[in-house]
Amino acid sequence: MSSSAGGKVLPALIGALAACVVFGALALAGAFDTKEEQSPGRTAVPTLEAASPSGGLDVAGLYERTRSGVVFVEARGQGQNASGSGFLVDGNGTILTNEHVVDNASEVDVRFGEKGDPITAKVAGTDPSTDIALLKIDPGKVDGQPLKLGSSKNVQVGEPVIAIGSPFGLRGTVTSGIVSGRGREIQAPNGFTIDEVVQTDAAINPGNSGGPLIDERGRVIGINAQIASNGSRSNSGVGFAIPIDTAKKVIPQLRRSGEVKRAYLGVSSTQVDSQIAKDLKLPADRGALVQTIVRGGPADDAGLRGGQRTTASGLAAGGDLIVKVDGQGISDPGALADTIAKHKPGDTVRIEYFRGDQRRSAEVKLGERPDQANQG
Numbered sequence: 001m002s003s004s005a006g007g008k009v010l011p012a013l014i015g016a017l018a019a020c021v022v023f024g025a026l027a028l029a030g031a032f033d034t035k036e037e038q039s040p041g042r043t044a045v046p047t048l049e050a051a052s053p054s055g056g057l058d059v060a061g062l063y064e065r066t067r068s069g070v071v072f073v074e075a076r077g078q079g080q081n082a083s084g085s086g087f088l089v090d091g092n093g094t095i096l097t098n099e100h101v102v103d104n105a106s107e108v109d110v111r112f113g114e115k116g117d118p119i120t121a122k123v124a125g126t127d128p129s130t131d132i133a134l135l136k137i138d139p140g141k142v143d144g145q146p147l148k149l150g151s152s153k154n155v156q157v158g159e160p161v162i163a164i165g166s167p168f169g170l171r172g173t174v175t176s177g178i179v180s181g182r183g184r185e186i187q188a189p190n191g192f193t194i195d196e197v198v199q200t201d202a203a204i205n206p207g208n209s210g211g212p213l214i215d216e217r218g219r220v221i222g223i224n225a226q227i228a229s230n231g232s233r234s235n236s237g238v239g240f241a242i243p244i245d246t247a248k249k250v251i252p253q254l255r256r257s258g259e260v261k262r263a264y265l266g267v268s269s270t271q272v273d274s275q276i277a278k279d280l281k282l283p284a285d286r287g288a289l290v291q292t293i294v295r296g297g298p299a300d301d302a303g304l305r306g307g308q309r310t311t312a313s314g315l316a317a318g319g320d321l322i323v324k325v326d327g328q329g330i331s332d333p334g335a336l337a338d339t340i341a342k343h344k345p346g347d348t349v350r351i352e353y354f355r356g357d358q359r360r361s362a363e364v365k366l367g368e369r370p371d372q373a374n375q376g
Contacts, residue, residue, distance in 0.1 A: 057160040057216055063174045065218050068144035070211060071112055072166040073097050073121075073135070075105035085165035085211030086110060086135060087220065088146040089251070095135040096247060097210030098225055099126045100189045102133050110135065112143040114172040125254030128190040129262065129369065130246050131225055133210075134254045147212055150219025152198055152243035155179055163202045163224055163239070165211030177202030179221075186226050186240050191373030195334060196243045198222040204239030213241040220244050263343040264369040266297020267304065269322065269333045270315060280317050283357045286329075288336040290319035290353075302364040305355065320360075324352035340366065 069088040073095075074081065082105070086097030095110060102108055102123050109118035121135040159179045167173055181199030188194050200213060204227050213222035222241025229236055253260045269288035277285035293299050293306040307316020322330050325339045326349050343349060345368035352361045 057162075057176060059162055059174065059176045062162055062214065062216065062218060063164065066147055066212070066214055067164055067172065067174070068112065069147040070164045071095060071110040071144070072116075072169070072171045073101055073210060074109045074111075074118070075102045075107070077104045077106040083166065083169050083207055084209040085207065085224070087164075087210075087212045088142065088144055089149065090146050091139065091142065093137040093139040093142050094124070094255075095121065095137065096223065096251070097133050097135060098223065098242075099128050099131045099133040100225075101210045102126070102135070103128075103189065108135060110137060111171065116143060125258035127250050127254060127260045128371070129188050129192045129260065130194055130250055131188050131242060132223065132247055132250050132254070134251065147214070148219045149244050149248065150215055150217070150221045152182075152196065152221045152245045155182055155198060155215075155221055157182060160216050161200055161202055161221070162214050163200070163204055163208060163211060164214065165208035165224060167203075167205035167207040169207055175203035180238070184240060190371060192369075193337075194225075194242055194246070195337070196246065197225075198241040198243055200239045200241060201237045202239060203237075208239075223247060261345055262369040263340050263345050263347060263366040264298060265336075265340050265364065265366060266294035266299045267306070267322075268292045269319075269336060271332045272321065276315070279311070279313075280315070282321055283354050283359075284321060284323055286331045287321045287323040287354075288330055288333045289315075289321050291316040293319075298364050298367045299351075302351070302362040304351070304353065304362060304364075320353040320355050322351055322353045325349050345369075 071086045073084045073086045082101055084098060084101035086095045089096050105123065108121040108123060110121045111118055119137050119141045121137045124134040124136040126133040157179055161179055162174055162176045164174050177200055179198060180201045184197040184199050185193050185195050186197050198213060198221060204224050208224045211224045212220040213224055215221050221244050224239060224241045226240045228238035250260055268291045270291055272282060272285055272287050272289050274285045290304060290306050293304060304320050306319045308318030311317050322336060324330055328339055330336050330339065343366055345366055348363055348365045350361055351364050
């Protein structure tokens with residue numbers, strides 16, 4: 001995955017995971033919808049009526065136009081409860097939320113509005129690699145209007161947005177802000193990376209997970225998923241939303257089969273620049289420098305090699321430098337991931353790479369991505 005406009009945020013925790021890393025002066029904590037969090041019930045919360053920092057955004061009007069399509073999600077399973085948010089994507093009872101909200105749930109209910117009764121929902125499909133899940137309810141019990149899906153591709157930093165959801169179980173809550181960054185990277189529940197993530201300063205808190213990030217035209221541009229936290233598990237002005245364009249690619253597959261199957265190469269790699277190329281005496285200053293190879297994975301079977309020694313900067317040196325896949329230039333790990341993602345498990349690709357200063361190639365039969373990033 002790539003970071004096209006502002007760097008990487010890896011890893012960020014999700015749900016009830018319990019590790020963290022330093023992000024500047026902050027520790028990233030996946031402060032959303034822990035399994036221990038209990039819903040406080042039907043507490044009504046007044047909505048914000050002030051304009052966003054960008055000025056001129058009619059938050060109250062935008063909220064009124066979109067709030068009916070947002071639901072409160074309650075999940076129960078294995079003796080634990082989780083709560084979050086979600087939103088209607090069609091008139092047939094299909095609801096989009098985060099996978100980590102309903103992970104391992106045996107029972108799921110949704111509620112429309114601040115006083116709505118619980119409606120039984122079926123988990124129609126999940127994709128831990130993008131932290132997206134589809135829920136299905138009886139169309140006859142739909143009590144809201146589907147939200148319009150926009151595009152995250154051309155979102156600009158500084159654009160005004162609102163977030164609607166149920167932070168701490170407080171249904172009907174809206175916050176406003178701007179898109180404060182784009183092209184971020186966060187960690188998915190299964191350890192893989194989600195790229196092109198939208199960053200916002202709209203207040204996002206536990207319980208907002210799965211709710212929509214909405215632009216000034218009332219279109220969903222992201223699914224609120226994670227926050228950067230100082231350890232208090234509360235908003236610190238840095239929230240992350242899964243790009244809606246990613247959801248658009250995943251939804252059809254979840255509708256068909258309930259899961260997403262992805263092609264898998266079985267390598268981890270790092271970006272190369274002119275300084276790294278100079279320090280490691282690489283023959284090119286662009287490409288994906290292989291750090292590790294999954295034992296028994298497709299790349300391993302094809303003879304590719306990972307790093308052999310660790311440098312003072314923490315890089316694994318001595319691995320193959322991938323520069324092309326099927327004749328297409330690879331500028332960085334993001335380009336490699338994107339290219340592999342266009343294929344299906346079982347496809348064969350031709351990979352060109354440097355080992356030392358010798359250019360080589362290999363035919364690699366792609367596998368199916370495992371359920372967890374650390375699995376072979």
